[in-house]
Amino acid sequence: MKAVVIRTFGAPEGLEVVDLPVPAPGPGQVRITTEAIGVGGVDAVIRRATIGGLGLKEGHLLGSEAAGTVDAVGEGVDASWVGRRVWAFTGLTGAYAERAVAAVEDVLPLPEGLTATDAVTLGSSGVVAHFALDRARPAPGESVLVRGAAGSIGLSTVQLAAGRGAGAVAVTTSSAERGERLRDLGATHVLDRSGEGGADAPEGFDVVIDVVGGPGLPGIVDRLNPNGRYVIVGVVAGQPPADFGTRLLDGFRKSLTFATLSLDTVPNADRQKVRAAQFADAARGELRTVVHDVLPLVDAAKAHRAMDEGTVFGRIVLVP
Incomplete structure (x- = not known):
């Protein structure tokens, strides 16, 4: 073969x-x-x-x-x-x-109506997005920043955060054209890859879901509101600076939380239950791939x- x-x-x-x-x-x-x-x-x-x-x-x-x-x-x-x-x-x-x-x-x-292509587009990414948001616990009305929103995890996170009633769903991406496509999926504010831009975007965020990591991570930590929660689910831009934790201590009085999420720590039965529900939603057109x-x-x-x-x-x- x-x-x-x-x-x-x-x-x-x-x-x-x-x-x-x-x-x-x-x-x-x-x-x-x-x-x-x-x-x-x-x-x-x-x-x-x-x-x-x-x-x-x-x-x-x-x-x-x-x-x-x-x-x-x-x-x-x-x-x-x-x-x-x-x-x-x-x-x-x-x-x-x-x-x-x-x-x-x-x-x-696979349920009827779900193609093999749709299944591998959603199968892992949708579950990561679900459990990342579960870990961050955004309350209705809170603001969520999805860093690296153009990938399959980010696209799922945008849709799920909007569906959970986030007050603002901001995204980082590389172009205005991508930004418009993300707005169509539920984003309310579009920032550049550094987290800047978007004149009407919130100055700070209650939740950050990060697929990117890399050298720009400390600057995004600075954007967390008091009691903000940061969940990193990937490092597609590489490891963050070794001393990025000092940013968390610099913001000690803001009571910030930083977490990593790997599906390895989620019981398989829980992953499969969520995945089956998402496949059914996608087959009905309620979750887009x-x-x-x-x-x-x-x-x-x-x-x-x-x-x-x-x-x-x-x-x-x-x-x-």
Whole structure:
């Protein structure tokens, strides 16, 4: 089968299309003939080796989520899964391929009316957005800033924050055209990537959901209101400065809260319950998915170049 591996960590050119044996599902697993593969920020972080300690080696098969049809099951898995259209989380590896395996507890049937492309656009990002907002607890009328709103997590967060009754949903993005598209999804104020602009935008925010991280993070911490809550869910711009915590202590009298969120800490049953509800909402048109482009699997490097260039609005999807 065709698959995409990391031959050299770093630039997109380090991705290589290879032929690999078709994997057999192990105990408790299903195998999926993939129809759509999500290209997410976490894939870029892994490819760049931004986060250390993962123990990944050259030849790593990239990808964490795919949708398609179950074609085989492993020991202990009900055979009725065969032939079902599903979304699957494959962990840190395995989705960028014509066939993928996943633990059956990480597989979710697709409702009627939801395409495989929509499933991988929403499957991980929508759940991250949901639990990030749960951690930040924005009350009705409070202001929310979504930093890095043009990605799939940010787009889901904008919609969910607006749906929870936020008084203002501000976003950071790179262009006026993107800003208008974000307004259509529920944003009320549009700022540039540094958090500036928007003459009518709030000076401070009660909640920040941050997908970006990077060197600009301390300046956004400064924008928190008293009792403000900051939740970081990604570091697509790299690690923040090592001393960014001093900004929190400088604002000691504001009683600020800073938190990280990884879905690894959310019980799987809770993730799947929220994901199933979001899939149903999307199938009814009540939660919108935004697809930037659909590319052949062999063009994975092109997809990653677009992410590195910052030109992606929504999610890129690969198809075998």
